[in-house]
Amino acid sequence: MKPEPWSSPLLDELQKRFPGALSDTVVFRNMPSVTVAKESLATVCDFLKSDEGGEYTLLTDHTAVDYPKREKRFDLIYHLYSFKRNDRLRVKVVAGEGEKVPSVVRIWPTANWLEREVYDMFGVQYEGHPDLKRILLPDGWTGHPLRKDYDILKQDDAWVEANLGIKSGQ
Amino acid sequence: MPEATFLDANELVLNMGPQHPATHGVLRVKLRLDGEKVLGSEAVIGYLHRGVEKIAENRTYTQFAPYTDRMDYVAAVTNGMGYVEAVEKLLGVEVPPRAQYTRMILAELQRIASHLLWLGTHALDLGAMTPVFYTFREREEILKIFENYCGARLTTHAFRIGGLQYDLYDGFEKEVTQFCDYFMPKIDEYEALLTKNRIWIKRTKRVGILSAEDAIALGVTGPVLRGSGVKWDVRKAQPYEAYDKVEFEIPIGENGDTYDRYLVRVQEMRQSVRITRQCVERIAPGPIMGKVGKVIKPPIGEVYHSIEAPKGELGYFVVSDGSTHPYRVRVRPPSFVNLQALDTMIRGHLVADVVAVIGTLDIVLGEVDR
Numbered sequence: 001m002k003p004e005p006w007s008s009p010l011l012d013e014l015q016k017r018f019p020g021a022l023s024d025t026v027v028f029r030n031m032p033s034v035t036v037a038k039e040s041l042a043t044v045c046d047f048l049k050s051d052e053g054g055e056y057t058l059l060t061d062h063t064a065v066d067y068p069k070r071e072k073r074f075d076l077i078y079h080l081y082s083f084k085r086n087d088r089l090r091v092k093v094v095a096g097e098g099e100k101v102p103s104v105v106r107i108w109p110t111a112n113w114l115e116r117e118v119y120d121m122f123g124v125q126y127e128g129h130p131d132l133k134r135i136l137l138p139d140g141w142t143g144h145p146l147r148k149d150y151d152i153l154k155q156d157d158a159w160v161e162a163n164l165g166i167k168s169g170q
Numbered sequence: 171m172p173e174a175t176f177l178d179a180n181e182l183v184l185n186m187g188p189q190h191p192a193t194h195g196v197l198r199v200k201l202r203l204d205g206e207k208v209l210g211s212e213a214v215i216g217y218l219h220r221g222v223e224k225i226a227e228n229r230t231y232t233q234f235a236p237y238t239d240r241m242d243y244v245a246a247v248t249n250g251m252g253y254v255e256a257v258e259k260l261l262g263v264e265v266p267p268r269a270q271y272t273r274m275i276l277a278e279l280q281r282i283a284s285h286l287l288w289l290g291t292h293a294l295d296l297g298a299m300t301p302v303f304y305t306f307r308e309r310e311e312i313l314k315i316f317e318n319y320c321g322a323r324l325t326t327h328a329f330r331i332g333g334l335q336y337d338l339y340d341g342f343e344k345e346v347t348q349f350c351d352y353f354m355p356k357i358d359e360y361e362a363l364l365t366k367n368r369i370w371i372k373r374t375k376r377v378g379i380l381s382a383e384d385a386i387a388l389g390v391t392g393p394v395l396r397g398s399g400v401k402w403d404v405r406k407a408q409p410y411e412a413y414d415k416v417e418f419e420i421p422i423g424e425n426g427d428t429y430d431r432y433l434v435r436v437q438e439m440r441q442s443v444r445i446t447r448q449c450v451e452r453i454a455p456g457p458i459m460g461k462v463g464k465v466i467k468p469p470i471g472e473v474y475h476s477i478e479a480p481k482g483e484l485g486y487f488v489v490s491d492g493s494t495h496p497y498r499v500r501v502r503p504p505s506f507v508n509l510q511a512l513d514t515m516i517r518g519h520l521v522a523d524v525v526a527v528i529g530t531l532d533i534v535l536g537e538v539d540r
Binding site for chain 1: 219259386387389390472483500506540
């Protein structure tokens with residue numbers, strides 16, 4: 001089964017309100033997915049959370065996927081859930097290296113830690129995040145391990161030597 | 171103006187953890203205190219970070235499955251179940267009914283085991299010594315069933331992509347039914363120890379209140395969300411396996427305090443027994459593996475699949491590039507997201523209540539840090 005085009009009254013409403021901001025509206029394995037232009041992310045999310053936008057009040061998850069060969073390497077993924085409609089929606093934003101992405105902490109406070117994790121693991125910068133810093137790795141660490149060009153055995157040797165007093169953690 | 175001294179300061183920063191018996195692992199909480207009162211807090215995590223998501227990209231789909239057991243290591247069965255189901259969804263594979271019911275029985279037993287561990291340690295944190303001995307005694311019976319089924323007690327790796335590796339052993343159904351019969355009165359015993367216990371009520375009622383709005387805004391799921399009065403359970407809302415074919419109720423709380431979350435989890439154990447009994451009745455002979463090849467090679471695409479783990483919504487986001495290795499596996503851990511609510515829940519409370527709230531969130535640091 002290949003991804004199929006997504007058609008739904010919600011999508012029509014989105015198209016009407018945000019002409020030109022949406023692309024790649026597909027359904028795969030019963031899950032609709034829509035790619036939103038980075039500039040429109042905040043307004044689209046505001047709308048999706050509102051009453052007429054389907055009440056997607058729960059941001060289940062936020063993460064990223066790295067495609068280093070692409071011009072804009074990161075896919076930022078937002079998984080939304082609506083209690084009223086009992087369905088899930090995937091919102092995607094494409095961002096390049098060093099590009100600032102609008103933070104959605106204002107809309108869904110749970111994004112605070114989730115965006116920090118994406119920053120930690122991928123080095124994506126968020127605009128408007130209240131406290132953007134590493135969450136799982138130590139503060140002084142350099143590099144972002146979930147990027148595809150970060151080898152699985154790689155580590156911050158300088159940090160390991162300075163803080164653990166050993167040449168290598170391997 | 172003379173320089174401020176330590177004695178003038180009415181705000182004190184206190185580190186709780188990472189070595190602290192009541193943080194259930196290596197959690198460090200930086201507390202800002204005014205005397206005994208908590209003004210604010212910051213959780214510092216990552217001490218147990220092993221890079222599970224990175225490992226996933228360097229393993230085949232089959233090889234990664236055992237790693238999932240090591241995240242929430244007190245509920246390995248449900249962790250593995252979420253992952254194999256996500257891959258099955260990506261492959262478009264149907265799992266035969268016998269495998270579905272087996273998975274549900276083991277998953278519900280795992281939920282009971284996880285709740286028992288929580289109940290024992292939570293009560294221990296708050297000064298009640300007795301329950302932990304009782305709950306561990308019953309948990310042991312569940313672990314024995316796991317050991318008989320797959321050879322492992324904790325990191326079970328019980329399921330395979332497409333179904334099961336092992337069929338049920340002779341007498342499995344009988345053992346599970348015996349456990350259910352034995353266990354139901356035991357829940358009443360725990361309740362006799364705690365539910366109307368004056369000290370227990372004093373330590374838990376109106377402590378760590380989380381309103382339904384806050385819970386949803388903070389992305390909290392599982393018993394913590396239900397304790398706040400939101401009747402939502404992935405097993406009911408978006409059923410997987412055969413959860414739409416069994417009857418059970420979703421217990422909810424009213425006030426969103428520590429006491430309500432305790433009641434919700436105790437009720438959930440009863441519901442789990444109910445589900446287990448129905449599954450044992452329905453399980454029939456048949457195949458245990460769906461149609462999957464020797465080499466797992468899903469089509470290009472991405473899926474998000476989530477299940478109701480004992481701690482909340484456990485989601486797996488799997489991206490396939492058409493090869494034998496996943497391009498990306500993202501784990502949406504319930505503990506990580508629920509822990510974010512800690513600050514909201516402990517503000518204005520006393521230091522001793524922090525212990526109660528960490529306990530009631532039921533976090534496992536292996537899953538928080540991955």
